[in-house]
Amino acid sequence: AQSVSQHNHHVILSEAASLELGCNYSYGGTVNLFWYVQYPGQHLQLLLKYFSGDPLVKGIKGFEAEFIKSKFSFNLRKPSVQWSDTAEYFCALRAGAGNMLTFGGGTRLMVKP
Amino acid sequence: EAGVAQSPRYKIIEKRQSVAFWCNPISGHATLYWYQQILGQGPKLLIQFQNNGVVDDSQLPKDRFSAERLKGVDSTLKIQPAKLEDSAVYLCASSLEYEQFFGPGTRLTVL
Numbered sequence: 694a695q696s697v698s699q700h701n702h703h704v705i706l707s708e709a710a711s712l713e714l715g716c717n718y719s720y721g722g723t724v725n726l727f728w729y730v731q732y733p734g735q736h737l738q739l740l741l742k743y744f745s746g747d748p749l750v751k752g753i754k755g756f757e758a759e760f761i762k763s764k765f766s767f768n769l770r771k772p773s774v775q776w777s778d779t780a781e782y783f784c785a786l787r788a789g790a791g792n793m794l795t796f797g798g799g800t801r802l803m804v805k806p
Numbered sequence: 807e808a809g810v811a812q813s814p815r816y817k818i819i820e821k822r823q824s825v826a827f828w829c830n831p832i833s834g835h836a837t838l839y840w841y842q843q844i845l846g847q848g849p850k851l852l853i854q855f856q857n858n859g860v861v862d863d864s865q866l867p868k869d870r871f872s873a874e875r876l877k878g879v880d881s882t883l884k885i886q887p888a889k890l891e892d893s894a895v896y897l898c899a900s901s902l903e904y905e906q907f908f909g910p911g912t913r914l915t916v917l
Contacts (some may be wrong), residue, residue, distance in 0.1 A: 697848070725904065736809075737849070737897070737908040744904070783848050792837060792904060793862055796848030 695720040695788045699797035706774050707805050714769040714800050716758075716784030725787040726767040727794065728758055732780045740782070743767065754778070776806045808832065810909035812898050818915045824886035827912045831879070831900030837861075838875055839906060840883050841897040849897055855881065888916045 696719045706712060718724065728740040741752025748760040758769045767784060784797040811830040819825050831838050836857050841849035852871065854861040857878035866873070870889070875881040885892055893916045899906040 699848075729908075736910045737899075739905055739907075742905070785848075787904065791854065791861060792901060792906070793851050793854060794839075794849075794906060796850070798846070798848050 695724075695786055695795050697784050697786050697795050697797035699782075699784055699800050701800045702798065703801050703803070705803045705805065708776055709773045710804075712769070712771040712774045712778070712802070714782055714784075714802070716767045716769065716797060718765050718767065718784075718786045720765075720786065720788045722788060726758075726760060727785040727787070728752065728756070728767075728769050729783045729785060729796075730780050731783070737783070740769070774802075774804050776804050778802060779804045810898055810900055810907055812896075812909040812912055814912055815910060816913050816915075818917065819888055820917050821890055822887040824884065825888055825914060826882050826884045827896050827898075827914075829881045829883070829898030829909060831881070831898070832902075832907055835900035835902050835907070836878070837901045838881050839899040839901075840873055840881070841899065843895040843897055843911070845894070852883070885914075888914075890916050892916050 698717045700715045726743045729737045730740045731737045743750045743760045751757045781799050781801045783799045785794040838855045840852045843849040852866045853863040853873045855875040858875045873883045895911040897911045898909045
C-alpha cells in the first residue's frame with residue numbers, strides 16, 4: 694500500500710524567507726503527485742501537480758516542486774514567502790488504477806509579517 | 807463555475823445518534839469522493855463513486871457508514887450510530903479527470 698510522509702508538521706517563517714516543505718512517498722510504481730493548500734477558512738485547492746516529463750513543476754502563486762524519483766520525494770519550494778501564504782499544505786499521491794489520492798499529514802505554515 | 811457544495815457545514819450530535827451529510831458535485835463531474843479528515847491528519851478516502859457506481863469503498867467502516875449517489879449526481883454519506891472517534895471534517899470532492907475539486911467540508915463533533 695502507498696503512503697505519504699510530510700516530516701515538518703509546523704513551520705514558522707518571516708516574510709521574504711525561502712520555503713521548502715518535504716514530502717516523501719512510498720510506492721514502487723508510476724505515481725502522480727500533488728500539492729494542495731488550505732488557507733484559513735477555505736477549502737482545499739490544488740497548488741500544483743506532477744504527471745510526467747519535466748520533474749520541476751511550477752504552480753500558482755510562485756510555488757514550485759521537484760520530483761526526485763531516486764529519493765521518492767516531491768518537495769515544495771517558494772523563494773520568498775508572503776504573509777498570505779499562511780496555510781496548511783498537503784502532499785498527495787495517486788498511484789495505480791483509479792483516481793484515489795493518498796494524503797500526507799499536512800504541514801501548517803505560519804508566515805510572520 | 808460553481809464549486810462543490812456541501813451541507814450542513816457544522817453538526818454536533820451525541821454518540822449513538824445518526825447523522826447524514828449531503829454533497830452536490832461540480833456539474834458534469836462523473837467521479838465523486840468522500841474523505842474523512844481527523845484533526846491533525848490529512849484527508850483519508852472513504853468511498854469513491856463513478857457516476858452512481860462504487861469504485862472503491864475499501865476504507866469505509868461499513869458497519870456504521872453508508873453512502874449513496876442516486877442518479878449519478880448528488881451524494882449522501884450517513885453514519886449510524888456515531889462514535890466519538892467519528893469527530894472529523896467530512897470532505898466531498900469531484901473530478902472530471904485527474905484533478906479533484908474539494909468542497910468546504912462538514913465539521914462533525916460527536917459528544
